[in-house]
Amino acid sequence: MPQPESQNQPIAGRYELLEEIDHGGMGSVWRGYDAVLDRPVAVKLIRQQSVTSPELAEEFVKRFKREARITARIQHPGVPQVYDAVLDESYEQLFLVMELVDGISLRSYVQPTQLLPVSWAAAVTAQVATVLSHAHAVPVIHRDLKPGNILISHDGTVKVLDFGIAAILRSDVTKLTATGTPLGTHQYMAPEQVRGGRTSPQTDLYALGCILHELLSGRLLFTADSEYMVMYQHVNAAPTPLRQLRPDVPTALEDLVLHLLRKAPEARPADVQEVYERLEPFLPSPGAQVSAPGQAGPAGVPDPTSIFRKPYAPRARAGQQSAAGQAAESATAQPAPPVPDAVRAAIKVAYSRSDALLEDDRFAQAAEVIGEVIEPAALALGSESRQVLELRMNRAAIWLLGGDYRAALPELDALSDAYARTSGPSSERARACRAQAARCRAELGQVTDALAALRDVLDVVRSVDGDVSEEAVELRRDIGMLFLAQGRTTEAHNILEPLHADLCLVLGPDDEMTSEIAEVLAVIRLDLDGPPS
Template sequence: MSQQVIAGRYELLEELSHGGMGDVWRGYDAVLDRPVAVKLIRQQSVTSPQLAEEFAKRFRREARITARIQHPGVPQVYDAVLDDTYERLFLVMELVEGVQLSGYVDPARPLPVSWAAAVAAQVATVLSHAHEVPAIHRDLKPGNILVARDGTVKVLDFGIAAILRNDATKLTATGSPIGTSQYMAPEQVRGGRITPQTDLYALGCVLHELLSGRVLFQADSEFLLMYQHVSAAPTPLRQLRSEVPTGLEELVLHLLRKAPEARPADIQEVYERLRPFLPRVGQAPAPGEAGPAGAPDPTGLFRNPYAPRARAQSGRGAAGAPAPGLPAAEPLAVPAVMRAEIKEAYAHSDALLEEERFAQAAEVLGEVIEPAARLLGVESRPVLELRTQRAAIQLLGGDYRAALPEFAALADAYGRINGPSSAQARACRAQAARCRAELGQVTEALATLQAVLGVVRSVDSDASEEALELRRDIGMLLLAQGRAAEARAVLEPLHADLVLVYGPQDEMTAEIAEALALIRLDLDGTGGS
């Protein structure tokens, strides 16, 4: 399965999760050179050839509905693929890295109230956009909620339950209701009409579990569990955890009422009632107000809304390079097995580069960098060379945000090992500057390139290959900033040197000649010289 290609473009690389409704794979889109998530829907969803055509129509309809939910809390749907047999169905979606909400549930240590409220509020926001479409989730549960690394809550699997529904029966071919019995609303158990209030009940189950550390109902069989959802009264939260605020307990009980019409009127009301329990803007976490170690913090979006991205760690690269001043691991001879793995990674990456599959080529090198760094040291020559090649691929593929901090860290590492004026340190500083230029940080990029050029001139010729490229970059950046006279002062002598070194027909020579023609036209047209 890992070698399978879907629709001629989506490669299945590794299985990420295995669930009741389908398996999720890390995939790769060979056309757009990006990682994706591919959900393989269970084969038993089509129970007979007679249902195949109806199923195909439902599959595409629900995929289109899901794609209309425009909210950062819903992973984008890129494609829906139904194979010729109608037996295998694939949803191709945005790949989200994060932690499943089920990993936050701990009976011994329930979540802080602010964390639970922040998760529920973000889910409520997602549901408000979905219910407007209208789209009802039908299977909301911790396993379908993921907290991304920046604290954004993502609601997964919209439309999957609807896709698997069989109008001829309330049960699937396996005899189980569509949904998950721990979070199933009474009307779902009975096979009644599904409404947005069905999702509200499930959200009540999830919030109860986050705050108490245990599921709402427990039973020895699925039948008894579903019976409890229909008939049993939920235990009030404050009987399980006394510090839960009264207003939050009341909201959860309201969400868990048996009759849909007795629940809150809509998800917007739920959000308003959650608001008092959310952290205020600028409010720092209180002592002890921390969730599971290493888990993304869902309260950050409320404490610092619309905050910029966190600063890159300037002293640490993607492979875990140490901060300046920390000793590097003692270099070791490369064992034969590791040497073979590195050689194979380079060969595989180069083959992918030939096909312009930049993201995947960089990922292949990344898979060997970490074990090599552990074995050889993070500043050993083989590891630094691997990291440099990966960063170069990221730059070539346009992933400037990933390449920039790595090139900056590599420049520091090479500077410590070989000296700040070494060829490797200069090259990485220049590449970092080029990334900054692509990201709009032109002033800083220019300053760095000019500083590197000064070093090159002190150790090599002004007409060396390295110096010529730096002069080209500096002149073109000046031109891009509208500083035509300064650009001309850099590019005219550069053009003369290029004619001598490479000849007038060279690609870089022609590029600079064209830029100079535009500069002269602009300056002459405005009265310049």
């Protein structure tokens, strides 16, 4: 699809299109940026060819508005949030602004030579069934369920995409969706869709049966030389029972797939809740380990069973990376190192763009701009070269400014180690990174660790620059304030009182920091934690 003209002009004055990440029958999906809320977004650009006349434009706009509103009503974490719907007055540009999902397509899980464990296939299908139960209650039917519309996020949560082509179950839906061809993808299309008949929640159940069959067998339900012949088979051909393709599939699971794939909608399971109940015996129980024989899935992709084995588990600790993320990084193609002059020019442009974004408080995008040049710079100049470490420091500082302490902390820890190796553990840069990492820990509630780290850094600073250097003063203040936050007022007083005396001598009693410390000491002397007098 050609690059949209609006990529260089923010949509509705706020949404920027950065790069195309997918495309399909209805249009393309772009990675975008919301300049108002400083966050990445997904922007679905509806194909301009879909609107070919003023009459069709009016009908299309009605459909588009309805779909955007209906999609927004499906309140479930497995459905990306709809943030905005933007319609160009000329009807030439139609946009749906949504949550940007970071995940891996279910298509990556289907490998004929490496079949998924039964529990993995059941876990994906059960999560999709859960999403559909919320959608069907609206009521919304998806009508285009397929592996390409399903993502597995890095914590194993399934996200069902593209409910935008779904339509509310109402009597006037037919005239809004009459485009001359059935909606859906032919490999997963229910017989009633092929015939152009009325769709229902059972239409989604048929597609779910196609997907489960494919996950367990590693192959499409039906294949043929033409799209017409595939659709003919969906209407007339009997599916191959799973156990003929894979003998270790449990009989009950084979029966469920055959039930989902019945030709008549009313012959399929009553609802998606029944499907989930029949999948439950094949789902791992809470606390189950992945080490059970046959349960380990493919490497390099998120584990969809994890949310059943560890329900409501906390997010991974800062600095920990999932195996999927590590595999994705290692699988990333390494470009040929560019000439250093070109990289240095790219660094200069990145700094300039980042500075401009920071002027508008666009922290997330400013950090992303710096991040884009770090890898090529590391390849050309060395991972611990001065320029690369400065780029990483700059990005970490932006994360700090934007309040993204979880992103900044592991990077600052890594930078501290890098500067300790290259410049020495007591070098100014190594100390600065350790101190900023400690401040991140304090913001994240790790106050004890933060205090220990700040006191260690202060010991080094005192030995190098004395007790009243700018760095030492800031560290003493931060330590005193953290003691105070912990309710350790005596220790806070013992740190802040000599600090105040030093500041009066060095900066004077009217200095801003001197006054700040004096006010804190006055509050400490009130002894608010003691018994009332």
